[in-house]
Amino acid sequence: xxxxxxxxxxxxxxxxxxxxxxxxxxxxxxxxxxxxxxxxxxxxxxxxxxxxxxxxxxxxxxxxxxxxxxxxxxxxxxxxxxxxxxxxxxxxxxxxxxxxxxx
Amino acid sequence: xxxxxxxxxxxxxxxxxxxxxxxxxxxxxxxxxxxxxxxxxxxxxxxxxxxxxxxxxxxxxxxxxxxxxxxxxxxxxxxxxxxxxxxxxxxxxxxxxxxxxxxxxxxxxxxxxxxxxxxxxxxxxxxxxxxxxxxxxxxxxxxxxxxxxxxxxxxxxxxxxxxxxxxxxxxxxxxxxxxxxxxxxxxxxxxxxxxxxxxxxxxxxxxxxxxxxxxxxxxxxxxxxxxxxxxxxxxxxxxxxxxxxxxxxxxxxxxxxxxxxxxxxxxxxxxxxxxxxxxxxxxxxxxxxxxxxxxxxxxxxxxxxxxxxxxxxxxxxxxxxxxxxxxxxxxxxxxxxxxxxxxxxxxxxxxxxxxxxxxxxxxxxxxxxxxxxxxxxxxxxxxxxxxxxxxxxxxxxxxxxxxxxxxxxxxxxxxxxxxxxxxxxxxxxxxxxxxxxxxxxxxxxxxxxxxxxxxxxxxxxxxxxxxxxxxxxxxxxxxxxxxxxxxxxxxxxxxxxxxxxxxxxxxxxxxxxxxxxxxxxxxxxxxxxxxxxxxxxxxxxxxxxxxxxxxxxxxxxxxxxxxxxxxxxxxxxxxxxxxxxxxxxxxxxxxxxxxxxxxxxxxxxxxxxxxxxxxxxxxxxxxxxxxxxxxxxxxxxxxxxxxxxx
Numbered sequence: 001x002x003x004x005x006x007x008x009x010x011x012x013x014x015x016x017x018x019x020x021x022x023x024x025x026x027x028x029x030x031x032x033x034x035x036x037x038x039x040x041x042x043x044x045x046x047x048x049x050x051x052x053x054x055x056x057x058x059x060x061x062x063x064x065x066x067x068x069x070x071x072x073x074x075x076x077x078x079x080x081x082x083x084x085x086x087x088x089x090x091x092x093x094x095x096x097x098x099x100x101x102x103x
Numbered sequence: 104x105x106x107x108x109x110x111x112x113x114x115x116x117x118x119x120x121x122x123x124x125x126x127x128x129x130x131x132x133x134x135x136x137x138x139x140x141x142x143x144x145x146x147x148x149x150x151x152x153x154x155x156x157x158x159x160x161x162x163x164x165x166x167x168x169x170x171x172x173x174x175x176x177x178x179x180x181x182x183x184x185x186x187x188x189x190x191x192x193x194x195x196x197x198x199x200x201x202x203x204x205x206x207x208x209x210x211x212x213x214x215x216x217x218x219x220x221x222x223x224x225x226x227x228x229x230x231x232x233x234x235x236x237x238x239x240x241x242x243x244x245x246x247x248x249x250x251x252x253x254x255x256x257x258x259x260x261x262x263x264x265x266x267x268x269x270x271x272x273x274x275x276x277x278x279x280x281x282x283x284x285x286x287x288x289x290x291x292x293x294x295x296x297x298x299x300x301x302x303x304x305x306x307x308x309x310x311x312x313x314x315x316x317x318x319x320x321x322x323x324x325x326x327x328x329x330x331x332x333x334x335x336x337x338x339x340x341x342x343x344x345x346x347x348x349x350x351x352x353x354x355x356x357x358x359x360x361x362x363x364x365x366x367x368x369x370x371x372x373x374x375x376x377x378x379x380x381x382x383x384x385x386x387x388x389x390x391x392x393x394x395x396x397x398x399x400x401x402x403x404x405x406x407x408x409x410x411x412x413x414x415x416x417x418x419x420x421x422x423x424x425x426x427x428x429x430x431x432x433x434x435x436x437x438x439x440x441x442x443x444x445x446x447x448x449x450x451x452x453x454x455x456x457x458x459x460x461x462x463x464x465x466x467x468x469x470x471x472x473x474x475x476x477x478x479x480x481x482x483x484x485x486x487x488x489x490x491x492x493x494x495x496x497x498x499x500x501x502x503x504x505x506x507x508x509x510x511x512x513x514x515x516x517x518x519x520x521x522x523x524x525x526x527x528x529x530x531x532x533x534x535x536x537x538x539x540x541x542x543x544x545x546x547x548x549x550x551x552x553x554x555x556x557x558x559x560x561x562x563x564x565x566x567x568x569x570x571x572x573x574x575x576x577x578x579x580x581x582x583x584x585x586x587x588x589x590x591x592x593x594x595x596x597x598x599x600x601x602x603x604x605x606x607x608x609x610x611x612x613x614x615x616x617x618x619x620x621x622x623x624x625x626x627x628x629x630x631x632x633x634x635x636x637x638x639x640x641x642x643x644x645x646x647x648x649x650x651x652x653x654x655x656x657x658x659x660x661x662x663x664x665x666x667x668x669x670x671x672x673x674x675x676x677x678x679x680x681x682x683x684x685x686x687x688x689x690x691x692x693x694x695x696x697x698x699x700x701x702x703x704x705x706x707x708x709x710x711x712x713x714x715x716x717x718x719x720x721x722x723x724x725x726x727x728x729x730x731x732x733x734x735x736x737x738x739x740x741x742x743x744x745x746x747x748x749x
Binding site: 020023024032095096098099100101102103 | 722
């Protein structure tokens with residue numbers, strides 16, 4: 001059986017909410033970062049699926065996905081740099097220990 | 104033509120002195136501050152004399168009439184085309200005359216203070232304040248519009264306040280400076296309202312235009328101002344009367360005079376400069392500046408001015424007879440002499456021979472500045488020597504202070520109106536003007552001149568004769584003040600003796616034309632005889648220490664007591680303010696302020712605070728909470744976009 005558009009949309013929605021669930025429940029910043037990657041990849045899947053099933057002779061969705069991957073890589077680098085600095089000052093990467101950053 | 108740079112420098116040099124000494128005096132110029140202030144003022148005086156010479160003898164007279172020049176006119180605040188506040192210089196006979204008086208007396212006081220305040224801790228501050236005062240006073244006389252005069256009017260008020268309160272560790276001086284400021288400020292409120300009414304009805308702030316528009320009944324401005332009435336008087340009358348209230352406050356006219364005797368708490372040279380020769384005549388100057396309006400447009404107000412002046416003259420003279428503080432005697436005498444100047448304006452008319460009162464008033468202002476500054480500086484020399492203000496501590500000083508004695512005597516003769524000293528000439532002209540126009544005022548003035556001679560010589564005999572050898576002579580082997588203190592006395596004594604011979608009417612008159620003064624021997628007889636009678640009464644009572652004055656005081660009883668207590672005017676003021684104003688207006692206003700105004704503000708503050716307390720909890724610092732808010736927001740937006748705003 002060939003997978004249809006709805007299968008892929010269902011997959012990406014599941015991926016998105018798994019990411020959201022992970023982001024909201026995990027306390028470890030690295031895990032939260034991984035959850036964000038899941039969310040971003042669900043978006044990528046959406047772009048690719050719509051491109052392939054609705055406008056197969058265009059490439060717009062593909063390019064968008066490439067951009068998002070690039071930006072996600074940059075964002076991961078920045079986030080990890082922040083996490084390393086946080087670890088240096090707080091000796092922990094637990095998000096609850098970072099609450100005092102609001103002051 | 105007027106030399107603008109020279110004229111502008113006259114007030115600007117003292118201002119430079121004020122800034123220099125005020126900013127750097129205490130740190131860097133501790134010892135040279137007096138010299139710097141004096142030299143700057145000397146330059147200013149020379150420029151003023153040069154300006155006066157140029158004006159009166161070179162360019163001022165055009166076709167036999169002294170013209171009004173406005174050599175400098177700058178737009179300062181432009182509100183809309185045609186409405187602006189300007190800054191300018193005006194050059195006319197009275198402003199030039201005042202330039203000479205102010206700079207000369209101020210120079211004398213600067214020199215004198217070098218000796219009088221030697222070794223004072225706040226010497227540079229004192230000289231910077233003197234510079235500020237001189238600047239403001241010169242600005243006042245040179246002001247070309249009515250708003251500018253108001254600015255400088257307040258500036259002289261401030262510098263007077265600062266200088267009265269110079270000995271700020273003395274509670275009485277602090278109280279006196281506050282009293283002077285509050286009383287004159289109260290009067291200035293009237294002045295401000297008067298300015299607003301006059302400039303609104305005249306449509307301009309400029310003196311020349313204002314006078315032009317409000318003195319000829321044909322102009323629209325005059326018609327409108329005369330037509331609009333309030334409480335039975337026209338707007339013009341109200342405006343002029345309120346302007347006079349301001350002048351009366353500054354010139355210590357009855358009943359706004361209460362601040363002047365207390366102002367004697369300041370250093371004596373300051374009293375000589377501000378509270379005798381210059382600032383207190385600002386009110387007279389103001390009336391003289393607007394004289395055509397008073398005289399032509401509102402003669403009723405001018406009549407009031409005459410009566411206020413006459414009453415002040417006699418009331419102050421009577422009080423002066425009973426005071427024992429020598430500076431207070433001089434203060435009341437100042438008030439009395441300014442009363443003379445005021446009623447001389449009050450009985451004058453505009454133009455020609457009938458403008459004699461105007462000339463006489465300005466002439467008396469000029470001579471009074473000389474002899475009253477001399478009296479104060481002489482009293483300062485006595486106080487410097489005796490270290491007391493009270494005449495009970497003095498007596499027999501004529502041998503110890505010879506120069507002070509002679510100069511003081513000259514000043515007393517001048518103020519008593521004995522020929523040929525300066526006061527005689529000016530007082531004669533005032534009396535003549537009063538005689539021609541208002542007999543009642545003439546009689547008051549005549550009696551006052553007798554009383555004046557009496558109290559001045561009471562002062563003179565009490566200081567310099569009375570006791571034979573005072574007890575303190577051997578204990579304090581002091582010398583008469585040094586050269587810097589004696590030089591001004593001698594110069595002013597020359598002025599007080601000779602200023603009367605200036606043919607004043609040829610230079611200053613109400614409309615700029617030449618006014619020849621002529622003396623009538625039969626007319627002069629009455630005041631001179633009364634003056635001499637006053638002098639001889641004082642001689643009989645006070646030449647030697649005896650019990651005659653005390654007996655006289657007891658026989659006069661109530662009258663003496665009333666005069667000694669200054670007719671209880673201070674007490675009346677206290678009663679009105681404490682019992683009436685504070686209770687009826689002050690307390691309700693305070694209640695309203697505390698409960699309604701403050702309450703409203705507190706309510707607004709409390710509401711804001713509680714709202715912010717509520718919102719504050721949203722910012723928790725928990726990243727995941729923020730993510731939930733964000734997610735919730737996105738979901739709400741998604742619902743909105745998908746189902747509601749499709």
